Amino acid sequence: MKFTAEHEALRKTVRDFVEKEINPHCDEWEEAGEFPIHDIFKKLGNLGLLGIQKPEEYGGMGLDYSYNLVAAEELGTAHCGGVPLAIGVQTDMCTPAISRFGSDELKRTFLAPAIAGDMVGCIGVSEVAAGSDVAGMKTTAKQDGDDYVINGSKMWITNSPRADFICLLANTSDDKPHKNKSLIVVPMNTPGISFSPHLNKLGMRSSETAQIFFDDVRVPQRYRIGAEGTGFMMQMLQFQEERMWGAANVIKALELCISKTIEYCRERKTFGQPLINNQVIHFRLAELQTEVEALRALTYQACELHVEGKDVTKLASMAKLKAGRLGREVTDSCLQYWGGNGYMWENPLSRAFRDVRLVSIGGGADEIMLGIICKMMGTLPGKQRD
Ligand SMILES: Cc1cc2nc3c(=O)[nH]c(=O)nc-3n(C[C@H](O)[C@H](O)[C@H](O)COP(=O)(O)OP(=O)(O)OC[C@H]3O[C@@H](n4cnc5c(N)ncnc54)[C@H](O)[C@@H]3O)c2cc1C
Numbered sequence: 001m002k003f004t005a006e007h008e009a010l011r012k013t014v015r016d017f018v019e020k021e022i023n024p025h026c027d028e029w030e031e032a033g034e035f036p037i038h039d040i041f042k043k044l045g046n047l048g049l050l051g052i053q054k055p056e057e058y059g060g061m062g063l064d065y066s067y068n069l070v071a072a073e074e075l076g077t078a079h080c081g082g083v084p085l086a087i088g089v090q091t092d093m094c095t096p097a098i099s100r101f102g103s104d105e106l107k108r109t110f111l112a113p114a115i116a117g118d119m120v121g122c123i124g125v126s127e128v129a130a131g132s133d134v135a136g137m138k139t140t141a142k143q144d145g146d147d148y149v150i151n152g153s154k155m156w157i158t159n160s161p162r163a164d165f166i167c168l169l170a171n172t173s174d175d176k177p178h179k180n181k182s183l184i185v186v187p188m189n190t191p192g193i194s195f196s197p198h199l200n201k202l203g204m205r206s207s208e209t210a211q212i213f214f215d216d217v218r219v220p221q222r223y224r225i226g227a228e229g230t231g232f233m234m235q236m237l238q239f240q241e242e243r244m245w246g247a248a249n250v251i252k253a254l255e256l257c258i259s260k261t262i263e264y265c266r267e268r269k270t271f272g273q274p275l276i277n278n279q280v281i282h283f284r285l286a287e288l289q290t291e292v293e294a295l296r297a298l299t300y301q302a303c304e305l306h307v308e309g310k311d312v313t314k315l316a317s318m319a320k321l322k323a324g325r326l327g328r329e330v331t332d333s334c335l336q337y338w339g340g341n342g343y344m345w346e347n348p349l350s351r352a353f354r355d356v357r358l359v360s361i362g363g364g365a366d367e368i369m370l371g372i373i374c375k376m377m378g379t380l381p382g383k384q385r386d
Contacts, residue, residue, distance in 0.1 A: 001300040006063075007070050013047060014074035026079040029206035030351065033198060035083055037120055037162045037208075041090065045117020050091055054099050058112040065244070068092065069303045072245045076252035079348065081355030082206030084249055089158045090114060092245035093363075094121040094167040097183050097234045101226035110165050110185050119164040122188075124154035124212060125235060131155070132368050134169070135177035135232065139214065141170035141184055143221065148172070148184060150192075150217040156362075161195055161208045163188050169235055172228050181231035185223045192217035203354030240316045242363045244306065247299040247319035250359060254292050254330045257352050258285055261334040268339075281337055288330050295322050314376040321369035324360030331356050 003011075021043060029035035044050050053068045054060025061067070068091065075084040098111045113119035130137040139152025150170055160166065165187050172182040186193075196211035226234060262285060265275035276282055302315035331353040335342040342349045360366045374380040 001066060001069075001304055003066075003070070007067060010052070010067055011070050011074050014049060014071045015077060017044065017047065017049065018075060018078050022083050023077075023079045026083070026206065027346070030080050030082065031205075033205055034162075034208050035086070035206045037086055037159065038117075040083070041087075041117040041120055043117065044087065045115060050087075050117055051115030052091070054095070054111065054115050055107075058099075058107050059115040060099075064307045065241070066303055066307050068241075069244065069248045069299070072248035073251050076249045076254075077256060078253075080204075080206050080351060081253065081358070082204040085204055085358075086159050086207045088242075088245045088249060089123060090121050092241045093238065094123040094165075096238045096241045097167060097225050098185060100237070101183075101230075101234055102185075103222065105222060106185055106225065113164075120159055120162050122157050122159040122163040122166050123238075124157055124160075124166045124168040126155050126157075127153060128155045128211070132365055134235065135181075137169065137171065137181075139168070139170045141168075141172050141182065141219075143172070144218070146221055147218045148221055148224070150184070150186065150214040150219065153211060153213045155211045156199065156209055157212055158204075158207055158209050160188075160210045160212050161198060166212070167225070169231050172224075172231070175229060178232045179229050181235070182228050183225040183231040183234050184219060185225065186214075186217065186219050190217050190219060202357060203351070204358055205354075239364060240306065240312060243316040243320035243369075244299065244302055244312070246359055246363055247295065247316075247323040248303070250323040250327050250356065251292060251296050251299065253352060253356065254295075254327060255289070257330055257334045257349060258289055258292070260348055261285060261337050264341075265337055275337060284333060288333060291326050292330070295319070295326055298322055314373055317364070317369040317372040317376075320359070320364065321366055321373070324356075324366050324369075327356035327359045 048061050051060030052063050052071055053065055056062040078084050095111060095114050098106055114121050125134055127137045141148035141150045165185055168184050168186050169181055170184055171180050173180040192215045194213045199209045201209060265281055268275045299319045302312045302319050306312045335349040335353050338349050341347055344350060
């Protein structure tokens with residue numbers, strides 16, 4: 001990846017935003033279990049940061065994915081994972097399909113306001129009994145005149161309690177599981193939508209998560225993204241961006257864990273020596289930093305090929321897998337060197353340890369990534385990919 005002066009300018013804009021608008025409030029928002037998402041998104045929208053890769057026609061910057069990657073990486077400097085997650089849902093999880101396949105009306109009604117920061121979006125794929133097995137989801141959208149009538153529920157939906165729209169995956173026919181799904185944009189103020197209380201999570205405390213129920217929710221069929229029955233394919237494409245974003249977002253967050261741990265181990269003394277003087281510790285931190293560089297290289301490679309228009313299913317899955325596993329390794333190892341202080345709830349390592357745990361679960365668990373990689377390596381028993 002060759003970064004230009006434009007990349008660096010964007011990097012600085014995001015870093016300044018994180019330092020000024022997010023970090024001073026992280027503790028308060030984590031404690032509250034929410035943050036002022038509409039205010040923060042409006043400020044991001046004013047800076048153009050919610051539409052970096054989106055078409056200029058709808059208010060985006062029209063840049064390629066490498067700029068998105070830089071922004072995702074820089075958001076990793078936030079002192080909590082919840083706020084970057086909410087932003088990533090907006091930019092890389094619930095809007096790529098609308099941008100790529102949506103009608104002009106959908107783009108004007110939902111994409112442009114999402115880019116401007118006037119609307120908050122969420123993505124509805126997972127269900128109580130269908131997270132990893134997306135094809136097994138049960139929510140239906142049945143045709144009725146010019147409308148769809150939606151029934152079912154979606155589980156663990158980030159941003160949903162404050163969202164203005166959901167990009168919803170629903171079964172629109174009785175065809176085979178990969179051919180019966182459509183992505184539909186549903187305004188969240190539509191009658192028949194209700195929510196569970198906020199879900200009480202291990203980490204990502206400042207991001208709001210709930211279950212959504214759809215009870216005879218009526219939306220026009222023209223709110224469907226692309227052709228009926230192509231939702232599964234579109235969602236799989238949308239997952240590529242989600243996974244690269246997830247990997248990129250972890251890189252600087254992990255570097256921060258390492259640098260904070262170095263700082264702490266320089267100050268903290270045991271047996272008359274700073275902790276950092278123990279070879280087992282400084283070697284371990286060097287090893288972890290090396291691993292983070294490897295994650296960076298893998299993520300950049302996936303991004304570079306994605307920008308060239310190549311299929312990065314394998315590399316994006318590898319980057320997501322590595323990010324999840326390394327995230328657990330780095331936060332666990334670093335927390336260890338903070339001793340009892342690291343075990344305290346407010347400790348930055350403790351928060352990172354809890355937040356990063358999601359990476360191995362959300363957006364396709366580690367085992368799902370391994371399944372995809374095996375499929376592409378031709379080692380998965382059963383039908384092989386061409
Ligand atoms: C904080 C948070 C935010 C989320 N936000 C969203 C959101 O905004 N939108 C959305 O749609 N979803 C969201 N999710 C849901 C998330 O994507 C799912 O939790 C995830 O896909 C895993 O699905 P599951 O929880 O049903 O686990 P399951 O499918 O029940 O799997 C459980 C575990 O079993 C293992 N496993 C599963 N299948 C296999 C297999 N074939 N082989 C081997 N092992 C396997 C994996 O380790 C997996 O973690 C969120 C989840 C959380 C926790």
